[in-house]
Amino acid sequence: MTDGGAVLKVAMPKGRIYKQASKLFRQAGLPIPEDFDDSRRLIIPVPEANMEFIMAKPVDVPTYVEYGVADIGIVGKDVLMEENKDVYELLDLGIARCRMSVIGLPDWEPVIHPRVATKYPRVASQYFRERGQQVEVIKLNGSIELAPLIGLADRIVDMVETGKTLEENGLVERETLFQVTSRLIANRVSYRMQNAAIQSLCDRLSDTLAAKA
Ligand SMILES: Nc1ncnc2c1ncn2[C@@H]1O[C@H](COP(=O)(O)OP(=O)(O)OP(=O)(O)O)[C@@H](O)[C@H]1O
Numbered sequence: 001m002t003d004g005g006a007v008l009k010v011a012m013p014k015g016r017i018y019k020q021a022s023k024l025f026r027q028a029g030l031p032i033p034e035d036f037d038d039s040r041r042l043i044i045p046v047p048e049a050n051m052e053f054i055m056a057k058p059v060d061v062p063t064y065v066e067y068g069v070a071d072i073g074i075v076g077k078d079v080l081m082e083e084n085k086d087v088y089e090l091l092d093l094g095i096a097r098c099r100m101s102v103i104g105l106p107d108w109e110p111v112i113h114p115r116v117a118t119k120y121p122r123v124a125s126q127y128f129r130e131r132g133q134q135v136e137v138i139k140l141n142g143s144i145e146l147a148p149l150i151g152l153a154d155r156i157v158d159m160v161e162t163g164k165t166l167e168e169n170g171l172v173e174r175e176t177l178f179q180v181t182s183r184l185i186a187n188r189v190s191y192r193m194q195n196a197a198i199q200s201l202c203d204r205l206s207d208t209l210a211a212k213a
């Protein structure tokens with residue numbers, strides 16, 4: 001990877017994924033300095049690996065990669081499906097594991113035209129459309145579990161990891177749309193132009209994942 005080629009720009013999500021992704025990169029021999037873990041810096045050069053990490057809000061990672069300001073990026077499958085950008089999905093990193101589910105109150109009853117609150121309007125609309133169910137989707141930006149509790153929505157579509165949030169708010173999971181893990185994605189042009197570096201990174205990450213399995 002230190003073949004003197006162009007620096008590989010990596011869009012790295014801040015928050016939940018960073019902890020697990022930085023651990024995986026370090027296990028794969030990519031030396032992200034530990035002192036960046038609590039840093040507010042947004043661009044982290046790692047010249048030893050000929051890489052540069054761009055610290056992004058998770059939902060923005062596919063946009064950076066589609067526009068090519070990052071060659072590759074790490075993003076949850078949930079965000080990847082919702083954002084629907086023109087990027088290559090290269091590798092399932094198996095980290096930040098959770099699931100996308102339909103959730104409601106325990107006294108759930110069929111509703112003719114239910115209101116569904118979610119951070120993922122595209123994913124939710126497609127899911128209900130494919131099932132021939134007419135719903136009104138309401139986009140929220142967080143604390144999605146509030147919606148059925150305060151009468152804003154009949155159902156929500158949201159992430160479940162441990163189930164703690166549902167339990168503490170008296171909600172139940174009804175259907176799972178899909179399992180979520182983080183993925184390595186690439187810009188289409190970068191994938192051709194920086195193929196050796198990207199392929200080498202993929203191989204190192206794959207080997208590390210295989211060794212852990
Ligand atoms: N319990 C969880 N809830 C939500 N996402 C999770 C969970 N566990 C893992 N993830 C994954 O982590 C990704 C990023 O989650 P995180 O909470 O850091 O981002 P966010 O909520 O979009 O960020 P922000 O709070 O900055 O808006 C999600 O897109 C998903 O793929």
Ligand SMILES: O=P(O)(O)OC[C@H]1O[C@H](OP(=O)(O)OP(=O)(O)O)[C@H](O)[C@@H]1O
Pocket residue numbers: 141142143144145158159160161162163164165166
């Ligand atoms: O099953 P659990 O382990 O309880 O995790 C699921 C919760 O975590 C996420 O919320 P997050 O912490 O990102 O907060 P926000 O969506 O309200 O910003 C998600 O939207 C659920 O609310």
